[in-house]
Amino acid sequence: MFDELSQRFEDAVKSLRGQDKITESNVEGALKQVRRALLEADVSLEVIKVFIEDVRQRAVGAEVVRGVSPDQQFIQLVHQALVEVMGGANAPLAKAEAAPTVILMAGLQGAGKTTATAKLGLHLKEQGRRALMVAADVYRPAAIDQLRTLGEQIDVEVFSLGTAAKPEEIAAAGVAKGRAEGFDVVLVDTAGRLQIDTGMMEEMVRIRAAAQPDEVLLVVDSMIGQEAAELTRAFHDQVGLTGAVLTKLDGDSRGGAALSIRQVSGAPIKFIGTGEKVEALQPFHPERMASRILGMGDVLTLVEKASKEVELADMETMQQKLQEATFDFSDFVQQMRMIKRMGSLGGLMKLIPGMNKIDDGMLKQGESQLKRIEAMIGSMTEAERKQPQLLAAQPSRRRRIAAGSGHTPADVDKVLADFQKMRGMMQQMTQGGLPGMGGMPGMGGGFPGLPGQQGMPGAGPGRGGSSRKPHRPAKPAKKRKGFGSL
Incomplete structure (x- = not known):
């Protein structure tokens, strides 16, 4: 992005x-x-x-x-x-004095309105607000079915009168249902239209009159560039916009739409879509986006993503395990899956200041390495995950894991050796020490998934790695080759 x-x-x-x-x-x-x-x-x-x-x-x-x-x-x-x-500050959604708050979704064909409607429905649900989605797109084949499927996925109710009714009638009936049944928000999904299509634009005006929305959000494909300015102006002049939702910001977006919309219409960007998943919607913060554009990262968004996935009790438990060096392979898999839920590794890395120049190919290789490690851990028994020392003591276990995951015993040896060094490093860090930078499986320089750096399974020192040998603990008696005490 x-x-x-x-x-x-x-x-x-x-x-x-x-x-x-x-x-x-x-x-x-x-x-x-x-x-x-x-x-x-x-x-x-x-x-x-x-x-x-x-x-x-x-x-x-x-x-x-x-x-x-x-x-x-x-x-x-x-x-x-x-x-x-880009607007100066985050612009929250309006909230009607008397429920429900009605939000009308508008935009061009193919901009992702239906998916954006579902994403917004989930976002509101996570805020504790009861949302109703209204399927008023009667033209696109399967548009109503798509919204119903998304509604079932996020457990948000969908209202529809089928394709025979007029869109403005569906919108009015949906708002009436929302008011009668105590919904907090009604989201009206409309058909895609072209700004040059006079008939469709006039229909949008009728839908607005029927629904009496508190918000009219224009859903804009972020990759259309300066055309977003003309699109915004056309919709704003005829329908009247209160805000915009930028979609597909995870793609090859050049930024033109983000920098044009507010200046042209005066309507703020309220949300951005950062992926295909229904969870991939974020409130738009101009200062954070400016920092990303200038390569400064976006730590606040990263923290918000992490806070949604991590419970305080889990953090305290993990900290104790790190201090006591009892962090095991099950914990490692749990952490990897948490990162996956937060988004792609590349997307997360670019939120960290100074990490925006990491090569995409390197990041993809890192994600591939993490998958290999997860496959090896998946071939372990529960006892082996909880007690890695069992693997150090018995080469037959390592051979079985290698065969079960489609890797070589040397790959398993490397993961186990790196895991041992990582656990010792984490223990020293939590106790206030400054350990040598040994490697975590799938980690280079302290960040998951960066290949070509010291400590990465299957990779020696690379461009970003140190040429110095890592600190190794004293060898205990009867130490097996390649492993320290666990």
Whole structure:
């Protein structure tokens, strides 16, 4: 997401490195690079013009902060301008004084409205609000069935009158049902339409009049670039928008839509879709998105993702296991599965400051390595997972695990040796020590799934690994080759 845009912004900053201060002359070169970055990101031309002028005025008139280099100061100024052009702050959903709050979903064909409706329904459910989804798309084959299937998946009720009724009648009946049965929110899924299709746009106006929504959210495919500006303007002029939902931000999004919508319509982006799964919906925070675009990561979103998956009691239990060096293979699998629920490894890594430049191929290789490790652990007995020392003591167990998982005994040996070093490292870290960077299975430099670094099963020191040998514990008596005491 936004990889090319991030790289271009970095190129713009390079022209200011080594300068004493920001001046009209040296900032012009940086602004040319920023303009090129925005053009390549397919941002609306009118938005680019306003944005560049805003950054120029901020930069030329900026006071020199002692101890801050011009390039760092320029990054901060661009960050501020990006935040403002995307809306300034998170815009929460409106809440009607008298329930239900009615939300009308609009957008182009293929933008992902039905899936976005279900994602929003799940999001509201997780907030403790009772939602009703109304299937008012009577044109697309199986649209009603798709919404029903998604509703069953997330346990959110779906209302429909079939394909014979008019969309505005379905919307009105759905809102009436929501009011009569005490629903907190009614989500009306409508058919996709084109801004040039006058008949369909007029129908959308009728649906709005029938439903009397508190929110009209435009669902926009983030990959359409500056076309998002014209799309937003067309819908806003005829229907009246209160916000937008950006979908497919996990794909090859160049960022144009995110930077254009607010500036053109004045309606804020309220949510972003970051994957195909129904859980992959996040509230939109302009300051966090600006940080991602500039390669600063997004730690707050990472923490929010983790907090949804990790219970406090589980954290305390895990901390105790790490302190006592009783962390076992079952715990490791539990942690890997928790990471999977949070999203792809690549997506999570790019939320960490400084990790946005990790090669996608390396990340995919890391995910593949984690799958191999999970397969080996899956071939272990419950006793072997809980007591790894059984494997160290009996080579026959390691051979059985290798055969059962489709790997070699050497692969199993490597995973077990790395697991031992990782457990010792974790114990020292929780006790306030600074251990050598031994490797966790599937870990390099402390992050899961990075291949080519020391401690990775099947990989020696690579570009990111240390060339020094890791600290090894003293060998006990009758130590088997390749293993320390567990």
